[in-house]
Amino acid sequence: MIRVAGLGKTYNSGEHPVHALKDLDLNIKPGEFVAVMGPSGSGKSTLMNLLGCLDTPTSGAYILDGVDVTRLGDGDLAAVRNRKIGFVFQNFNLLPRMTALRNVELPMLYCGVPAQERRERALQALSMVGLKDRVHHRPNQLSGGQVQRVAIARAVVNRPVIIMADEPTGNLDSRSGLEVMAIFQDLNRKGATIVLVTHERDIALHAARILHFKDGLLVEEEINPSPVQALPTPINTSEGAEGEVAGR
Amino acid sequence: MNILESVRVALEGIVASKLRSVLTTLGIVIGIAAVIAVVAIGQGGRAILMAEMEKVGTNIFAVFVDWRKSDEATGREFSLNDIDVIKSRVPEITHLSPVNNTSADVRGTRKSINAQVLGVNADMAVIRKLNLKSGRFFSQDDDLGKRRVAVVDESLAGDLFGRTEPLGQRVVINDTPFVVVGVIAKGDSLLGFGENPRIYIPVQVWTYVFSNFVGYLEGSTASKDQVTDSMNKAIKVLERRHQQPGLYQGESMEQQMQSANKITGVMTLIIGSIAGISLLVGGIGVMNIMLVSVTERTREVGLRMALGARRRDILIQFLIEAVVLCLLGGAIGMTLGVGGAFLIARLAHWPPLISWWTVFVAFAFSAIIGVIFGILPANKAARLDPIEALRRD
Numbered sequence: 213m214i215r216v217a218g219l220g221k222t223y224n225s226g227e228h229p230v231h232a233l234k235d236l237d238l239n240i241k242p243g244e245f246v247a248v249m250g251p252s253g254s255g256k257s258t259l260m261n262l263l264g265c266l267d268t269p270t271s272g273a274y275i276l277d278g279v280d281v282t283r284l285g286d287g288d289l290a291a292v293r294n295r296k297i298g299f300v301f302q303n304f305n306l307l308p309r310m311t312a313l314r315n316v317e318l319p320m321l322y323c324g325v326p327a328q329e330r331r332e333r334a335l336q337a338l339s340m341v342g343l344k345d346r347v348h349h350r351p352n353q354l355s356g357g358q359v360q361r362v363a364i365a366r367a368v369v370n371r372p373v374i375i376m377a378d379e380p381t382g383n384l385d386s387r388s389g390l391e392v393m394a395i396f397q398d399l400n401r402k403g404a405t406i407v408l409v410t411h412e413r414d415i416a417l418h419a420a421r422i423l424h425f426k427d428g429l430l431v432e433e434e435i436n437p438s439p440v441q442a443l444p445t446p447i448n449t450s451e452g453a454e455g456e457v458a459g460r
Numbered sequence: 461m462n463i464l465e466s467v468r469v470a471l472e473g474i475v476a477s478k479l480r481s482v483l484t485t486l487g488i489v490i491g492i493a494a495v496i497a498v499v500a501i502g503q504g505g506r507a508i509l510m511a512e513m514e515k516v517g518t519n520i521f522a523v524f525v526d527w528r529k530s531d532e533a534t535g536r537e538f539s540l541n542d543i544d545v546i547k548s549r550v551p552e553i554t555h556l557s558p559v560n561n562t563s564a565d566v567r568g569t570r571k572s573i574n575a576q577v578l579g580v581n582a583d584m585a586v587i588r589k590l591n592l593k594s595g596r597f598f599s600q601d602d603d604l605g606k607r608r609v610a611v612v613d614e615s616l617a618g619d620l621f622g623r624t625e626p627l628g629q630r631v632v633i634n635d636t637p638f639v640v641v642g643v644i645a646k647g648d649s650l651l652g653f654g655e656n657p658r659i660y661i662p663v664q665v666w667t668y669v670f671s672n673f674v675g676y677l678e679g680s681t682a683s684k685d686q687v688t689d690s691m692n693k694a695i696k697v698l699e700r701r702h703q704q705p706g707l708y709q710g711e712s713m714e715q716q717m718q719s720a721n722k723i724t725g726v727m728t729l730i731i732g733s734i735a736g737i738s739l740l741v742g743g744i745g746v747m748n749i750m751l752v753s754v755t756e757r758t759r760e761v762g763l764r765m766a767l768g769a770r771r772r773d774i775l776i777q778f779l780i781e782a783v784v785l786c787l788l789g790g791a792i793g794m795t796l797g798v799g800g801a802f803l804i805a806r807l808a809h810w811p812p813l814i815s816w817w818t819v820f821v822a823f824a825f826s827a828i829i830g831v832i833f834g835i836l837p838a839n840k841a842a843r844l845d846p847i848e849a850l851r852r853d
């Protein structure tokens with residue numbers, strides 16, 4: 213799925229160059245759930261941006277789903293982000309004026325999915341994250357956990373080959389964080405490949421493999437034979453979702 | 461991204477900040493309203509002017525002495541014989557009359573009025589398309605026989621004779637008595653032509669009563685295509701007969717119409733360009749707000765890019781927003797402009813002329829302004845770096 217060799221990123225914007233990522237070799241197989249940990253400034257987000265094709269490396273090779281993406285131009289990279297990658301951000305990044313439904317429809321706007329199908333797929337994705345009865349709510353009418361679940365629905369709606377989540381639980385309380393992790397694990401169980409950045413070991417332990425970064429270097433690869441199973445909290449039923457809001 | 465969706469996003473943005481949108485488009489609104497109103501009023505005015513001139517006749521002309529070329533009037537610039545000579549040499553000229561004009565006191569049975577006393581021949585009734593309310597215009601025999609007959613304006617007749625039937629009444633001009641044989645119906649001119657009270661008498665009598673002098677010639681041809689040509693031929697004849705090359709100048713209604721057309725055209729253009737400047741200012745206002753909007757929505761742009769929007773998609777989205785904003789302003793401006801044109805037209809009593817053409821051009825123009833002034837902000841948005849943009853708060 214992901215094959216990375218000698219990948220490096222150097223920023224030359226400041227006085228002296230910053231080597232945010234150094235000589236990384238990494239393979240991620242389809243269906244893997246990988247967590248990335250490391251202190252602040254260790255290059256985690258840099259890695260996510262490179263893997264997510266938002267940024268181009270200064271050195272090294274990156275093969276995503278059989279395609280050498282380092283050779284692609286702007287337009288093709290946009291298409292790769294659209295079809296093959298699903299992003300989940302720490303700060304959610306939903307468009308505030310749009311309903312949950314339309315936020316989830318967004319990625320499909322950029323690959324010409326007809327309106328009817330767009331709607332159906334968005335509804336399906338939203339019910340998958342347990343927000344069937346929140347589709348016409350706007351982000352400010354949803355709780356943080358619900359907003360992040362909408363964001364996950366948006367990330368998976370175009371059936372990407374890999375999901376990139378940069379500290380998806382960073383802005384959530386622990387309970388909502390666990391709900392989000394339950395969804396990720398659920399997706400993973402259904403075959404999704406996930407790379408997830410986190411500061412919290414508790415969260416990282418939900419993954420089967422944990423990468424530790426320091427100063428732009430991959431310093432340790434930890435195999436986690438028995439990932440913690442986040443309880444599938446009652447988010448899959450609408451009553452549960454109601455109850456959750458009422459509980460806040 | 462598909463265009464419909466972009467339009468929807470644009471409209472949502474506009475609705476979400478109504479006041480700001482309205483203020484943004486104010487320049488466009490005023491500009492378009494002004495253009496529409498000015499053009500409509502201008503075209504209405506022109507149509508009126510043309511209709512008016514058409515009514516007077518487009519096949520008439522006049523020949524004057526160019527007084528800049530003559531040191532002193534000799535009274536021999538024209539002679540009454542010129543009429544017949546010109547008519548025989550230039551057969552296209554079907555009617556030709558000398559016009560002598562002076563103002564004098566005209567005494568009727570009721571009171572004395574100062575009026576224009578015109579000495580003309582029988583052709584004048586045809587040339588000026590005089591519409592007789594009662595009686596007749598004087599004939600060639602009246603003229604040649606130097607009969608003291610007169611034709612008066614309807615309003616002048618009222619002043620002179622009160623309610624008494626004017627036909628057969630006597631009027632006295634310069635101690636010479638005349639018999640009224642005809643009354644000219646009041647014109648329905650909107651521009652107020654022919655408002656002075658007028659009385660027509662045979663030119664042969666006029667020269668006897670006032671002085672032996674011919675003011676200028678007025679004539680008409682069968683069709684308006686012949687008028688300028690025939691007028692020039694008549695001038696040639698006059699020059700030869702009086703051995704005064706370059707002394708005469710002619711003026712045809714056709715030429716006047718053209719210059720009137722030109723004047724109204726230029727006026728419309730001038731006012732139109734002032735309105736155009738307001739559109740320009742409006743466009744800059746839209747650009748300004750679009751730039752602000754791009755800055756405010758940097759994160760949105762970054763997100764859309766992360767979700768797969770190409771730079772082109774972002775460019776088009778912001779362009780469409782600018783165009784939608786301008787079209788909205790254009791539509792409001794159009795409504796105001798059309799309303800204004802109708803109002804002014806009603807007050808001025810002339811038809812407002814709003815052609816589909818004007819409406820189309822105004823809309824196209826709003827859209828073009830949107831594109832021109834939207835391109836800079838849209839380009840700014842499209843060139844954002846997605847990572848930078850996503851990090852912005």
Ligand SMILES: Nc1ncnc2c1ncn2[C@@H]1O[C@H](COP(=O)(O)OP(=O)(O)OP(=O)(O)O)[C@@H](O)[C@H]1O
Binds near residue numbers: 250255
């Ligand atoms: N655009 C940039 N220009 C210059 N330096 C940058 C840029 N982006 C990141 N860096 C530097 O690269 C290094 C890695 O940054 P990165 O954002 O990847 O860290 P991180 O591991 O995600 O940290 P955190 O846990 O705080 O999110 C940092 O030293 C940072 O200052």
Ligand SMILES: [Mg+2]
Binds near residue numbers: 256257258378
């Ligand atoms: Mg980071």
